[in-house]
Amino acid sequence: MEVGHLSDRTKIFLLLLPAMFIIVVLFFGGLMIGLMRSFNYMPVIGLTEPDLSAYISVFTDREFYLSFLLTFHIAFTSTVISSILAIGAALLLRRSFVGRGIVNFLFQLNLTVPHLVGAIGMLYLFSQSGSFARLAHEFGMIARPSDFPALVFDPYAIGIILQYVWKEIPFIGVIVLANMQSIGEDYESVARSLGASKWQTFRYVLLPLIFPGVLSASVMVFAFTFGAYEIPAILGANFPAALPVLAYRKYTDVDLAARPEAMAMAIVIALLSAVMIYFYVRYSRRRIRG
């Protein structure tokens, strides 16, 4: 790895070259091509006049707005609920107790379980003939499957949100827990000895300390839940569908003219994640400095 007598600058360049090549070509190249095609601009295949027609048809389509709002609702609600519950879970797990090892293992278990498996599990739990509907029937609460509330394929995306909350509590929780452990309990002890209540200690001492960590984890969760395909594809309603599902449908439409519209939607998703990257960098830097 040590490259002879090269200067540091050359060394850094050579070390970074292969990775940057792959990222620039595949990731940024993919984004650029998507951007160009969304403007109907592709000189290689003879499209030399960029236009806004794809964006016009996307932004004048009611389905797009419904889909955007639904996706935003899914991402926002899932992120807020998982963050709050993850902080609660971290508070619960930070102390030592009997059986902590096994509890920690179970807590981390679903970190490695892909979202797709979680989504199928949710389907089997919450559909109208699923485990909870069967339990409700057992206790005489419903007579028929259709009496059970629609929690999957529903307009409020409850099943999707349940899946994300299931999956993201441990993700944010593990990060917050590590945050709490590196902060220690000294600050809280001082606040308590100065007469602060438990709630005040949490609200004014611990929460501000862990907040940057929570926020940078939440930003990753928001971006993921906004752009994920397979979870809304399994658990979501047909109309309106989540934005990634809609983009995929447009892209694979038999009518090739719909492809630029799919690209335009992909660009909307990319722009939203660019905003998320801005927040992530801002708060993860602050976390490092703090």
Added chain:
Amino acid sequence: MSNAESIPMRSFRVLTGVVLITWLVLPLIPLAIWSFARGWFYPDLLPKTWTLRAWEYAMSDTAGVLDSLWLTIGISLAATVLSILVGVPAGRALGMYKFRGKEIVELMILAPTIVPGIAVVLGIHSVFISMGLNNTVWGVILVHLIPTLPYMVLVMSGIFANYDPAFEAQARSLGASPLKTFWYVTLPAIRPGIIVGGLFAFLVSWSQYILTLLIGGGRVETLPLLLFNFATAGRNDITGAIGMIYILPGIIILLLTAKHLSGRSGAVGGFGQI
């Protein structure tokens, strides 16, 4: 503090803890039961007949589940090895040196870990057509590098930030060749990082769905694609069996690496993408 805790408070803690853990394990239970069930209809709480049929089907040579398993292992291994080969040098540059434009390089490597795959894969798909990479295993391995490589670079840059290059200089001054220095000095020091980073890069590739679906065009049928198809076709028993097979590597990797899994290590960030 904990000694002063009242009994109701303590019971509340235990109760919420039990609810939390139950909730986290719960979705896997019907999946596991389905894999041993035969005609488990509403409103039966448990299957009337238990059977190994779904497992026999999944393990048979004709069903294609095993082919799909080997294919998925192969793709994830290839993506992991490539990510290690390319990611370790880049991690060294970012972890050990300060240079102009470093923040921009870091931002460019961070971006693919946050921007969803669907946002870039449509563009890639339209270029891969002309390169003949669509519907090929190589095309799929290449797009898997988008989530796995940045992740490997971030983990390795964390490892190299705490790495002392003085040992390399000593080995060199004692006459070791660059290759020997790397093999006997550098590699042993960074090996734990490579192993943990590599295992999680493997899992990140293992869990990819939309990238494989689009670039593989349905021809490259990895385990998650098969799982999705059986789930949407309503074959719950076979879905259950494939689902159990599919989560196994993750659980094994968790068992192997539990002690490395503190949220402080860069390794945890990768779980955002699994």
